[in-house]
Amino acid sequence: MLILKPKTTPLYHSRLIFLQRSLRNLGTKSSRYSRRSSDEEDDPKDQKFQNAEENQPDRLYLYKSKGQHLLTNTRILDAIVRRSDVRPTDTVLEIGPGTGNLTVKLLEAAKKVVAIEIDKRMVEVLHKRVADEGLQDKLHVICKDAMKAEFPRFDLVVANIPYGISSPLVAKLVYGGNPFRSATLLLQKEFARRLLAKPGDSEFNRLAVNVKLVADVEFVMDVSKREFLPCPKVDSSVVIIRPKAEIPDVNLDEWWAFTKTCFCKKNKTLGATFKQKKKLIELYKLAKATSSNAENSLVAKNHESDIDYDSETDEDVGFASSCSDSEMTLFKEKIVGILKTGGFHDKRPSKLSNEELLYILSLFNQAGIYFHDHVNPKGSDNVAFAAAYTS
Numbered sequence: 388m389l390i391l392k393p394k395t396t397p398l399y400h401s402r403l404i405f406l407q408r409s410l411r412n413l414g415t416k417s418s419r420y421s422r423r424s425s426d427e428e429d430d431p432k433d434q435k436f437q438n439a440e441e442n443q444p445d446r447l448y449l450y451k452s453k454g455q456h457l458l459t460n461t462r463i464l465d466a467i468v469r470r471s472d473v474r475p476t477d478t479v480l481e482i483g484p485g486t487g488n489l490t491v492k493l494l495e496a497a498k499k500v501v502a503i504e505i506d507k508r509m510v511e512v513l514h515k516r517v518a519d520e521g522l523q524d525k526l527h528v529i530c531k532d533a534m535k536a537e538f539p540r541f542d543l544v545v546a547n548i549p550y551g552i553s554s555p556l557v558a559k560l561v562y563g564g565n566p567f568r569s570a571t572l573l574l575q576k577e578f579a580r581r582l583l584a585k586p587g588d589s590e591f592n593r594l595a596v597n598v599k600l601v602a603d604v605e606f607v608m609d610v611s612k613r614e615f616l617p618c619p620k621v622d623s624s625v626v627i628i629r630p631k632a633e634i635p636d637v638n639l640d641e642w643w644a645f646t647k648t649c650f651c652k653k654n655k656t657l658g659a660t661f662k663q664k665k666k667l668i669e670l671y672k673l674a675k676a677t678s679s680n681a682e683n684s685l686v687a688k689n690h691e692s693d694i695d696y697d698s699e700t701d702e703d704v705g706f707a708s709s710c711s712d713s714e715m716t717l718f719k720e721k722i723v724g725i726l727k728t729g730g731f732h733d734k735r736p737s738k739l740s741n742e743e744l745l746y747i748l749s750l751f752n753q754a755g756i757y758f759h760d761h762v763n764p765k766g767s768d769n770v771a772f773a774a775a776y777t778s
């Protein structure tokens with residue numbers, strides 16, 4: 388276990404004092420927070436920040452691995468709550484309440500706050516602080532990993548989240564099947580830029596495409612890293628994600644699998660992506676499994692092949708040898724034909740709009756080419772989708 392000594396800049400110390408004072412104000416007991424819990428001992432790679440010299444009594448270890456950077460600027464906290472448009476009838480979901488800097492302000496504005504916090508030491512501090520404010524009846528805390536917790540019904544999400552779970556959390560929110568008005572999130576600046584990116588922007592990626600299908604993202608403000616305790620390495624931005632009232636009529640499993648294929652190398656042209664032998668074999672297998680009738684047969688016999696099967700798995704090798712070269716050649720030509728017909732063969736996915744991507748997918752599906760295994764689905768819900776973003 389590596390214990391990081393606090394940096395000795397005056398700014399850092401003044402912030403440490405701020406936290407120590409605020410913890411005293413919260414009535415925390417130092418010894419309780421300076422000991423490590425058994426949960427934390429499970430993580431040997433963890434690095435912890437310490438809010439005081441080791442022999443000082445009031446201290447709360449803040450864990451880098453849990454993204455424990457507390458937002459301390461009241462003006463920014465107020466702005467986040469104001470821009471979230473919290474109504475007195477709202478139930479707000481907060482992911483990672485920490486010591487409650489944002490939670491207390493949300494409790495003042497909302498009917499109820501459901502806070503999901505992984506660290507039970509934080510939960511203790513939070514309960515104490517909220518009780519001191521007399522707001523405990525409005526707070527429900529779930530002490531769990533937000534990625535494993537079942538979200539209750541909520542109207543809004545407002546949170547300064549741990550940046551390590553940004554992608555799966557955003558995916559879980561927008562594809563979670565729980566209708567909500569908006570999610571105001573404090574995110575790492577680069578991640579926020581990706582969510583805000585448009586086709587053609589260098590930051591545009593698969594997550595942006597998938598989020599855009601079902602939600603609009605609005606930029607609210609940048610927040611300097613100096614506003615956090617301890618100071619992280621990166622700056623942050625606040626964005627608001629609003630689910631769209633209507634989403635395109637597309638099979639989401641098929642869409643996610645399709646965008647995964649297209650964006651596996653987002654700067655490759657679609658022609659190059661769909662020329663990869665491994666991909667061709669995978670799609671051919673799926674097409675064969677999906678189409679059971681002769682009309683949908685994707686092949687003709689006696690055709691010369693120009694495909695070199697350099698499959699990587701034994702299963703692929705087996706499959707490749709069980710179908711003729713001509714079958715695979717025709718299948719490849721079929722894919723090239725679809726891409727050329729739509730004028731997409733030489734286009735890069737990162738430059739295409741969702742409308743264009745949806746159109747390409749519809750062309751593939753009409754031709755009996757599928758991206759998701761509908762016959763033997765391995766995972767077909769939002770949890771699987773969120774998990775796909777975890778690694």
Ligand SMILES: C[S@@+](CC[C@H](N)C(=O)[O-])C[C@H]1O[C@@H](n2cnc3c(N)ncnc32)[C@H](O)[C@@H]1O
Pocket residue numbers: 453454455456457458459482483484485486487488489503504505506509531532533534546547548549550552
């Ligand atoms: C960036 S801090 C924000 C704290 C507080 N909201 C603030 O603004 O000062 C993130 C918080 O999320 C918690 N956290 C980290 N990973 C989590 C997870 N997987 N599920 C729920 N909470 C998590 C951390 O313990 C920490 O309290």
